[in-house]
Amino acid sequence: MKKTWNFEEILDFYYFFNLDDNNEEKSERQLHKRDRQIFLQAEKEMSKQNPTPHHCQKIWLDHRRSAELSNEDHFLPGDAIRKTHALLRLLLLIGGFLIGCGLALSYFVYTGKTPLNVFHFLTIFIVPQLLIIIFFIGRAAFSPSSIGRSLSIRRLLLSLCTRLFFILKKKAMGGLSTKKRSSISSIFSKEQGSLTLWPLFLASQLFGLGFNIGILGVTILKVVTTDLAFGWQSTLQLGSEKLFSIVQLIAAPWSWLLSPELSYPALTEIEGSRIILKDSILHLQTQNLTSWWPFLLLCLVVYGLLPRVILLVFGFFMEQRSFIHHLNQNKYEVISWRMLTPLVSTQAPPQKGTVQEIPVATNKKRRNDNLSATLCKQVLLLIPDDIFDNCDLATLQQLLTPHKYQAVEHNRIFQSSDADEALLANIRRKNRSNLQGVIVIIEAWMVPIQEHIRFLHRLVESVQEKTEVGVYFLGRPTPETIFTLPGIIDIEMWRNKTRDLHNKVRFFEPLVTEKQD
Amino acid sequence: MIPEFAILGHPNEGKSSVLSTLSEDDSVRISATPGETVECRVFPVSIDGKEIIKFTDTPGFQNPQRMLSELQKYSDLSDAGLEEFFKDNHSLNEMHDDCELLRPLLRGAGIIYVADGSRPIRNVDLAEMEILRLTGKPRMAILNCKDEEEHYLDQWKTEFRRHFNSSRIFNAHSATYIERIRLLEALKSIEQDWHGPLDLVVASFKKDWQSRNNRTVTIICEMLSNCLSHSVQSTIAKETATETEREKLYLQYSKDIKKLELDYHQRIRKVFKHNIFNYSLPPQSILNDDLFDQQTWKFLGLKQKQIALAGGAGGAAIAAGLDLAAGGASLGVFTSIGGIIGALGALYGGKNIAAKTRVLGVETGRYHLQVGPNENPQFPYILLDRALIFYSHTINWAHGRRDYDTPLPISEAKGYSRDWPVSSLKKYSKYFSALQKKDKQFEKYERAFTAGILECLKSISSKDPGNKRNITIQEGQ
Numbered sequence A: 001m002k003k004t005w006n007f008e009e010i011l012d013f014y015y016f017f018n019l020d021d022n023n024e025e026k027s028e029r030q031l032h033k034r035d036r037q038i039f040l041q042a043e044k045e046m047s048k049q050n051p052t053p054h055h056c057q058k059i060w061l062d063h064r065r066s067a068e069l070s071n072e073d074h075f076l077p078g079d080a081i082r083k084t085h086a087l088l089r090l091l092l093l094i095g096g097f098l099i100g101c102g103l104a105l106s107y108f109v110y111t112g113k114t115p116l117n118v119f120h121f122l123t124i125f126i127v128p129q130l131l132i133i134i135f136f137i138g139r140a141a142f143s144p145s146s147i148g149r150s151l152s153i154r155r156l157l158l159s160l161c162t163r164l165f166f167i168l169k170k171k172a173m174g175g176l177s178t179k180k181r182s183s184i185s186s187i188f189s190k191e192q193g194s195l196t197l198w199p200l201f202l203a204s205q206l207f208g209l210g211f212n213i214g215i216l217g218v219t220i221l222k223v224v225t226t227d228l229a230f231g232w233q234s235t236l237q238l239g240s241e242k243l244f245s246i247v248q249l250i251a252a253p254w255s256w257l258l259s260p261e262l263s264y265p266a267l268t269e270i271e272g273s274r275i276i277l278k279d280s281i282l283h284l285q286t287q288n289l290t291s292w293w294p295f296l297l298l299c300l301v302v303y304g305l306l307p308r309v310i311l312l313v314f315g316f317f318m319e320q321r322s323f324i325h326h327l328n329q330n331k332y333e334v335i336s337w338r339m340l341t342p343l344v345s346t347q348a349p350p351q352k353g354t355v356q357e358i359p360v361a362t363n364k365k366r367r368n369d370n371l372s373a374t375l376c377k378q379v380l381l382l383i384p385d386d387i388f389d390n391c392d393l394a395t396l397q398q399l400l401t402p403h404k405y406q407a408v409e410h411n412r413i414f415q416s417s418d419a420d421e422a423l424l425a426n427i428r429r430k431n432r433s434n435l436q437g438v439i440v441i442i443e444a445w446m447v448p449i450q451e452h453i454r455f456l457h458r459l460v461e462s463v464q465e466k467t468e469v470g471v472y473f474l475g476r477p478t479p480e481t482i483f484t485l486p487g488i489i490d491i492e493m494w495r496n497k498t499r500d501l502h503n504k505v506r507f508f509e510p511l512v513t514e515k516q517d
Numbered sequence B: 001m002i003p004e005f006a007i008l009g010h011p012n013e014g015k016s017s018v019l020s021t022l023s024e025d026d027s028v029r030i031s032a033t034p035g036e037t038v039e040c041r042v043f044p045v046s047i048d049g050k051e052i053i054k055f056t057d058t059p060g061f062q063n064p065q066r067m068l069s070e071l072q073k074y075s076d077l078s079d080a081g082l083e084e085f086f087k088d089n090h091s092l093n094e095m096h097d098d099c100e101l102l103r104p105l106l107r108g109a110g111i112i113y114v115a116d117g118s119r120p121i122r123n124v125d126l127a128e129m130e131i132l133r134l135t136g137k138p139r140m141a142i143l144n145c146k147d148e149e150e151h152y153l154d155q156w157k158t159e160f161r162r163h164f165n166s167s168r169i170f171n172a173h174s175a176t177y178i179e180r181i182r183l184l185e186a187l188k189s190i191e192q193d194w195h196g197p198l199d200l201v202v203a204s205f206k207k208d209w210q211s212r213n214n215r216t217v218t219i220i221c222e223m224l225s226n227c228l229s230h231s232v233q234s235t236i237a238k239e240t241a242t243e244t245e246r247e248k249l250y251l252q253y254s255k256d257i258k259k260l261e262l263d264y265h266q267r268i269r270k271v272f273k274h275n276i277f278n279y280s281l282p283p284q285s286i287l288n289d290d291l292f293d294q295q296t297w298k299f300l301g302l303k304q305k306q307i308a309l310a311g312g313a314g315g316a317a318i319a320a321g322l323d324l325a326a327g328g329a330s331l332g333v334f335t336s337i338g339g340i341i342g343a344l345g346a347l348y349g350g351k352n353i354a355a356k357t358r359v360l361g362v363e364t365g366r367y368h369l370q371v372g373p374n375e376n377p378q379f380p381y382i383l384l385d386r387a388l389i390f391y392s393h394t395i396n397w398a399h400g401r402r403d404y405d406t407p408l409p410i411s412e413a414k415g416y417s418r419d420w421p422v423s424s425l426k427k428y429s430k431y432f433s434a435l436q437k438k439d440k441q442f443e444k445y446e447r448a449f450t451a452g453i454l455e456c457l458k459s460i461s462s463k464d465p466g467n468k469r470n471i472t473i474q475e476g477q
Helices: A007-021 A028-043 A053-069 A077-107 A118-142 A152-174 A178-187 A190-225 A240-250 A267-272 A293-327 A330-340 A393-403 A417-430 A450-462 A488-497 B015-023 B064-071 B079-089 B093-106 B123-135 B153-163 B177-190 B192-229 B243-271 B294-299 B304-310 B315-326 B340-348 B378-396 B422-436 B442-461
Strands: A377-384 A405-413 A437-443 A468-474 A507-510 B004-009 B041-047 B050-057 B110-115 B139-143 B166-169 B232-236 B358-363 B366-371 B473-475
Touching: A007 A053, A007 A077, A007 A190, A007 A293, A007 A330, A028 A053, A028 A330, A053 A293, A053 A330, A077 A118, A077 A190, A118 A190, A118 A293, A190 A293, A240 A267, A240 A293, A330 B192, A330 B442, A377 A393, A393 A405, A405 A417, A405 A437, A417 A450, A417 B064, A437 A450, A450 A468, A450 B064, A450 B093, A468 A488, A488 A507, B004 B015, B004 B093, B004 B123, B015 B041, B015 B050, B015 B110, B015 B177, B041 B192, B050 B192, B064 B079, B064 B093, B064 B123, B079 B093, B110 B123, B110 B177, B123 B139, B123 B153, B139 B153, B139 B177, B153 B166, B166 B177, B177 B192, B192 B243, B192 B378, B192 B422, B192 B442, B232 B243, B243 B366, B243 B378, B378 B422, B378 B442, B422 B442
Parallel strands: A377 A405, A377 A437, A437 A468, A468 A507, B004 B050, B004 B110, B110 B139, B139 B166
Antiparallel strands: B041 B050, B166 B473, B232 B366, B358 B366
């Protein structure tokens, strides 16, 4: 996979990104899934372990393009632009060549009367190009932001390119969906206009290249196939020595490489090619008149062609840089995030059935037995092993007395299932007639589990029918006491879970009815 | 075999809450009433479509003492022994539900035992722990303290040391992203063979979180871009707009901005998978105040000196800063939300409102009145602080939490922007200025801004939201 980007790829990238951005049907999750799949497929073929964001973007683009081409209504704006862009470049190259040729041909008209003026050659073919380049380099150096601003020529080229594109692709675009057409149109928005700077710069350099090649070609052709004579003339009293120094200076870039004879004309040759119109040219020697052409050719190559080549290379480098800078925008990073971030799912499949509804229990009031106020029922007290040791029996009795209960025996429960079984067996066995009731103390904040509810069932079955069974609730213990007020919600929870026992258990009530201080 | 973790414990201890928070799934049924979970439910953790590990939520032990008693009759409780126990007892009515809890263990699952550390230990808890110890499976205990009571923690830790490979405190109602990651990493301590998958899960969770932070930054940038460049216009008959016309336009502007802000906040919420998270912020949260309210501008955004130093829109920022200072505390120009002077004062940071209202060109005899874009250098920082506070609320709202009315212990004494260095503020101010002017140069400063905000988000997500308990890891025997 090549590392560089071209203009068409950037446009396709923007097109697909825009399609996703405006696609309301696909959620972020779906896009993540798609892009992650793209990466995982490509990962198998990759040699690199840690791909860069640009690498990811390239992979993404290649995949999207392939996927698009498999659609019936496929349309890749990059492809279309490529053709338009290629056409534009060809036109500019050929146009530049033809203009260069034409200009050169119009210059190289020698009838034998007056030699071709080397100053004209330099002024027409070299100096303007140099001045333009120096101007733009200077402008860029002093005001870098001006590089981004539209120039007339650039705007013209961009406009030409856009029109060409829509003319050529009108028919193809007609069959596309609205979203795709909208996405294509957004490519030509102002925001994307900045992307065209360097591609159009390169295109204009092609014009310059063609122009210089045209001039060079005609010059070489004329030198080889026709009789040319070069001279120089000036109204200014410019001495030959002075001109020789200037020529040496101009030839500095190549004079160290080539021999002096090839690099520039000698002083005598310069002297011998000076044109003074009133003196005609008959005295000027041919050798001197033909000595200029290597110098002029080299000027063309070094000051005309070579800067264009350098600018082309520079333009290519800057184009890549601008593309990379564009792709580095925060909003495009989402593509590499989606590709590089694993798809994590922690959702369970939907639950079947409904939640079991726990109806709110009605308030179970204690049934009023017709007891004398002075008589207390003798009861067996069952206390959970967890609080048995901390249970002050005297305090407990104090709390039971207002309810007319007298504890005659205390036993642990919920120590182990075997111990509970043994206790129940003991109760069944004893079956004492003096036992009027069994009171179970339960910590209401402990969730009612089957084991404890079943114990209550088994207890009720183990005692005689006339034996009263009741449950008193305690709240969460404090460091000072276990006899605390239970929560209403906890009590209701227990009452709900023991609905089956409401006919058999006398009451489910809090033992403590007001806060213990 | 895919590593599986069965979440076991007494009913109503918070097993489902722990799972909901770990898996970031609001839809896990949780309530204060025990018995919500009625069957074992598997929560697979998939990465790129492939199951890596799974968690199994269970209903809770119903007959622990009976089960322990039966289990102790078996001398061999290896996998085969456990299988035999299951076959012998599964059909018994009393044992059926608890045998079902063993199913994940028969599959080779590790154990995560969850207990409420704010209550005393009871015999049923000891029975449950002993049952799990007898199975010999890799096991870890979690203390999910529902209340602030810490008196019983040591009791629990002592018993955990006897029965489990390791233990941890993990409050399902306030667990942050960092705590979730730490819990997952702690799971590695119970079975060495599972290091690989757990490492992968942790790495993926971290990448996923990072990706979500990145998305949040993008949302914040988009919000700022839209809010800072937003303006509303209306046509008026005369060159000088009336107070009514200005007020009407201002109200429209503020309504638009508030709606934009709300929409972007909701997008942030969605990024963090909060589906049933009722957007009821804590009652004391400053986000409950209006965006253009005095309180908001007092406590959020930059201090006056910071505005001047940040530069913002150059001289205009300094002038605005000085003007704010001249206006006294709380900007000095607010009267009420509806008050045109105060409201526009917030917009323009100055007292001379009429001069600031732009009347644009002339077109077919009509004039255009425009409010916005907001040039006040404080405005983007206010928006930013509010977004960051909202992010903080969102990420700190554990998925296992259901008590929407209970406030989160998040400090909101000031916004985040006041802690940023001046060098960063200068870059951000240039970014905001470019956004306001819709200048393409904003791209130049965007990278520095997004990097800074990303760091801020990372810092927020790694902070403890106010949980007083230290998170400890204990290695059991």
